[in-house]
Amino acid sequence: AQKITQTQPGMFVQEKEAVTLDCTYDTSDPSYGLFWYKQPSSGEMIFLIYQGSYDQQNATEGRYSLNFQKARKSANLVISASQLGDSAMYFCAMRDNTNAGKSTFGDGTTLTVKP
Amino acid sequence: DTGVSQDPRHKITKRGQNVTFRCDPISEHNRLYWYRQTLGQGPEFLTYFQNEAQLEKSRLLSDRFSAERPKGSFSTLEIQRTEQGDSAMYLCASGPAGQFIREAFFGQGTRLTVV
Numbered sequence: 546a547q548k549i550t551q552t553q554p555g556m557f558v559q560e561k562e563a564v565t566l567d568c569t570y571d572t573s574d575p576s577y578g579l580f581w582y583k584q585p586s587s588g589e590m591i592f593l594i595y596q597g598s599y600d601q602q603n604a605t606e607g608r609y610s611l612n613f614q615k616a617r618k619s620a621n622l623v624i625s626a627s628q629l630g631d632s633a634m635y636f637c638a639m640r641d642n643t644n645a646g647k648s649t650f651g652d653g654t655t656l657t658v659k660p
Numbered sequence: 661d662t663g664v665s666q667d668p669r670h671k672i673t674k675r676g677q678n679v680t681f682r683c684d685p686i687s688e689h690n691r692l693y694w695y696r697q698t699l700g701q702g703p704e705f706l707t708y709f710q711n712e713a714q715l716e717k718s719r720l721l722s723d724r725f726s727a728e729r730p731k732g733s734f735s736t737l738e739i740q741r742t743e744q745g746d747s748a749m750y751l752c753a754s755g756p757a758g759q760f761i762r763e764a765f766f767g768q769g770t771r772l773t774v775v
Contacts, residue, residue, distance in 0.1 A: 549702075580763055588749060590703070590766035636702050647693065647716060648764065650702030 547572045549637050551651035558627045559659050565612070566622040566654045568637030576642040579620040581611065584634040584653070593635075596620060598642075627658045662686055664767035666752050672773045673742055680738045681770045685754030692735050693764055694727055695751040696720065703751055709735060710757060742774045 548571040558564035570579065581593040596604045596611045604611045612621040624631055634655050638648045665684045673679050685692045691710050695703035706725070707717045711732035721727075724742075729735040739746055749771050753764035 582766075587768065588771070589768040590751065590753070592763040592765070595763055638702070647705035647708060647718075648703075649705070650695075652700070652702050 547574075547577075547639055547641060547649040549639055549649055549651035551637055551654050553654045554652075555655045555657070557657050557659060558624075560629060561626055563623060563625045564627055564656065566624070566635050566637075566656065568620045568622065568651060570618050570620060570637070570639050572618075572639065572641065574641045578640045578642060579611070579613070580638040580640070580648065581609070581620075581622045582636045582638060582650075583631075584636060586633070590636070594622065624656075629658050629660060632656060632658045664752055664754050664765050666750075666767035666770050668770055669768060670771045670773075672775060675744060675774055676741055678738065678740045679742060679772065680736055681750055681752075681772075683735045683737070683752030683754075683767060685734070685752070686765055687733075688756065689754035689765070690732070690757040691755045691764075692729055693753040693755070694735070694737050695753065697749040697751055697769070698747075706737075739772075742772075744774045747772055747774045 550569045577598045579596045583591045594606045594609045596613045608625045610623045634653045636650050636653045638650045640648045667682045693708040694706040697703040705718050707727050709729040724740045727737045749769045751769045753766045755764040
């Protein structure tokens with residue numbers, strides 16, 4: 546069974562600073578994908594970044610980067626130069642590539658960016 | 661706009677009534693997923709389709725829940741004899757077929773309130 550753990554229910558960051566949102570995962574499958582999604586108060590899930598389990602380099606997408614430490618089973622999201630519009634709920638998720646139907650999500654971290 | 665659309669966005673129903681939600685995926689996507697999200701938690705997988713075939717169902721999907729995707733395009737999720745515990749956001753997502761799909765694209769969800 547797959548499990549995602551996000552230990553930070555809420556985080557605060559000053560505008561323009563960087564912030565790291567933690568995510569650890571558990572799986573026995575050798576091939577999997579890790580994702581981060583943003584969910585603003587309007588409710589839609591917005592894809593941010595993806596890391597494959599066999600990818601050698603950490604994924605980056607603009608201001609988002611994923612700090613992937615496979616041995617530790619962690620996939621932390623780093624947001625650089627925080628903006629007020631980054632205030633939202635952030636979810637870490639995992640998909641098993643041998644059963645590419647479902648994703649398992651963590652319980653999320655609420656990020657608040659302070660001006 | 662060619663994103664995933666869900667209808668209705670909000671639904672209030674009395675306990676014991678039946679409700680049906682609709683999801684229109686991105687047109688070229690073979691896979692369609694349903695998730696349920698309760699307040700303060702991450703989305704939980706309910707079921708997914710590849711084309712018109714329902715390939716996996718979570719045990720969360722009790723016999724009061726049924727999902728269909730009759731022509732491999734839009735999907736419906738029906739809840740019979742609704743209970744207060746069914747109150748949640750119901751999210752639909754779609755994605756292309758393929759083992760190493762990167763991300764699913766989510767709709768804005770249907771928020772169900774059972775009174």
